[in-house]
Amino acid sequence: MPTYVAFLRAINLGATRKLPMALVKEHLPAAGYTDVDTYLATGNVRVTTGARSAAKVRADLEKRFADAGGFEVPTAVLTPAELSATYDEAVALDVDAVRRYVAFLPDPPSDEARAALADWDTAGEGVHLGARHLHWWTDGGTTTARIFQPAQLKRLGLQLATTRDLKVVTTLAERWGV
CATH class of the missing domain: 3.30.70.1280 (SP0830-like domains)
Structure with a gap:
């Protein structure tokens, strides 16, 4: 099963x-x-x-x-394979930031969201959009990160994203991944 x-x-x-x-x-x-x-x-x-x-x-x-x-x-x-692939992708990004996160999406992002995020350029934060997740990182606080302001998420169609710290994703990939 x-x-x-x-x-x-x-x-x-x-x-x-x-x-x-x-x-x-x-x-x-x-x-x-x-x-x-x-x-x-x-x-x-x-x-x-x-x-x-x-x-x-x-x-x-x-x-x-x-x-x-x-x-x-x-x-x-x-699936456990998707979780492991998401973790592997995060590691491959090799980002040096104070805080790193993965936002999991219930549905794949729209083409409009992909286009908007491809050009994301905000000082102190960055994003990388995966199949049904968004890697994001910031040198500031999470509450001030521009990507995760409610209006921004809604504009991008990502308001149902649920975010986990990369440390949690790492632990889950070790426990439940393949």
Whole structure:
């Protein structure tokens, strides 16, 4: 049976949008998922299922998380091979920056987003767009990074991206990648 890695967006932030990983680990096996594992409270989940499509897994997980949490949970679903390839791509970029991240996208970015990001030129930050992820780095703080301002993300059609520090992606690739 195929294994998938899911990245849940905007959970366990502040007093609202709580979706404890213990609940996820309890809820998913009851729904037929096996080999369920989580890492950190930020919404990193590995599952094994009979479903042969990441899109079907995504739709099912999003519905289950919405039912369990009472709010919409946009989710990006990758295979372990895609996770490993994303990590390998990050390493190959060989970027010297204070902070490095990967933003996982539920859907492939549009041609317009690709064109806009191909010309990205902002002092102290950089981007590289992958198949369904965005590598980004900054020498400043994440809250001031121009790429991740809400209006910018919306303009690029990337508002459902869920971001992980490269250290977390490294750990997940080691644990759940191929």
